[in-house]
Amino acid sequence: MLILNNTHSQLPTFLLTGIPGLRAAQVWISIPFCLLYLSGNSMILLVIVREQSLHEPMYYFLSMLSITDLSLSLCTLSTTLGVLWFEAREINLNACIAQMFFLHGFTFMESGVLLAMAFDRFVAICDPLRYTTILTNARIAQIGTIVLIRNVAVMLPVVLFVKRLSFCSSLVLSHSYCYHVDVIQLSCTDNRINSVLGLFALFSTTGFDCPCILLSYVLIIRSVLSIASSDERQKAFNTCISHISAVAIFYIPLISLSLVHRYGHSAPAFVHTVMANVFLLIPPVLNPIIYSVKTKQIRKAILKVLNQKQNQL
Template identity: 65%
Template sequence: MGSNITSTSIIFLLTGVPGLEAFHTWISIPFCFLYVTALSGNSLILFAIITQPSLHEPMYYFLSMLSTTDLGLSISTLVTMLGIFWFNLREISFNACLSQMFFIKFFTVMESSVLLAMAFDRFVAISNPLRYAIVLTDSRIVQIGVASVIRGILMLTTMVALLTKLSYCHNHVLHHSYCFHPDVMRLSCTDTRINSAVGLTAMFSTVGVDSVLILLSYVLIIRTVLSIASPEERKKTFSTCVSHIVAVAVFYIPLITLSFVHRFGKQAPAYVHTMVANTYLLIPPVMNPIIYSVKTKQIRRAVIKILHSKET
């Protein structure tokens, strides 16, 4: 076993796509396109909601929170990922690594929280529409947003801080182009069982609980929809949930896939782990603006109006 090294002096080495280093410049092209799409799409959605009075409603306030978290998630990995592909800048200090890890996890938890809030929004709108404006007031939406931020900070600060208590061996090569909690723990020379337990507790008590509550919300929504007599009304009512259902799938499927690959796909080629990890971070920020622009008429109109005004 290599000798231990104090955390403050550590320089980690990030990894691009293992085995395909010679093609990093070419690989950067689709990644760069995805980043541009994510940043421009979410910025446009956010700008539309802020500037269009017709979108100043609870559903769109939650959508603006979703776009904000997607922007944060994209920016958290943008520099290191493109730095590797373009300039082979693999080094990252221990403190910078912890900061990036915190923000990636924080925006992941925030996205899960916002998706849960959006599920609650749809549940109230469908199950009790007469009380919708009373339940989801502006002050309550602010409270939900603040509570989500506080929950994320409290859950993740301990998880990240515990990494500073570990000792690390000479091997400082990470498996991804960004700092990922299990990846950093793997390099420790000391016992990481407490770190693993705290990390799992943080994710189960946030993303895990949120996913169960989202599922429960849709069970109740479906029960309400089925009680509607007219098939046409059922279809119209449930269509208001389609965008959110797709957004939930786009967020949770890559996240679950990454968890399975890390735990059960140890024999898979290294580039498979890398591509799944990058997909988990890039696909939701890219797809959410497209989903809501295509499936939500009010957002589509607002975006077209903004783009048209810029052209003229």
């Protein structure tokens, strides 16, 4: 069997995979998702930048979420559209590692932003009088910087150790992008260190963020239930619905994909592909829709921008 050592020979080339059984239709399937990918988050960013009334902590965090979703989309669209539209399946190891770094980095960043948004809702409901003094613009910028630094710190060892692996002649990946577990499973050499580093990166980011988000909502629920008025309780819970939905559509596909890769070795290839595309497509597409439908201020701002565009035409 041919073994490719990255330090002594030419870089291995991996083959990406499209949608099994839907080769003829995958071009048409990708077009609407590509448009939804970019247009929804771009619209959210546009209205937050243009509308002075949306220059508040909650919407700053929402703009961070939209930027993260856009970045996550852009770092995978090049290979995904190349596979679906042009059958351009080849990607070398360096390009694969670069995509892996940004893919997982932005995934972990989205987790961190969701935690920051949970903290925002906690302060807004449990300590509303100090909301503006706690979540100042400087503190919001610090939170974003900390999340970014954390992701770079945990991802650098992960991708650097992938470079040290040797690969066999079978280099077909399960997805249309480079996913860490998918890549290291193709190695001919011992990949236990890579697996441990990947798990450490996962648990030190999403594994930390998810329990903290749950804790914040336990405290929020306890605080809301102490409110005497049922109308005020309902109003408080309504401010959290969009965020809870965003948390669910992010963590459920992420956990499902991780479980399929680690324990679903006997599952059909179609299952891996479907889960990978759900993980990639659902959050960037649904987040703008959820926040547009459930957040009155965002909805009004979008309608205002659309009306202005229509009047100009």
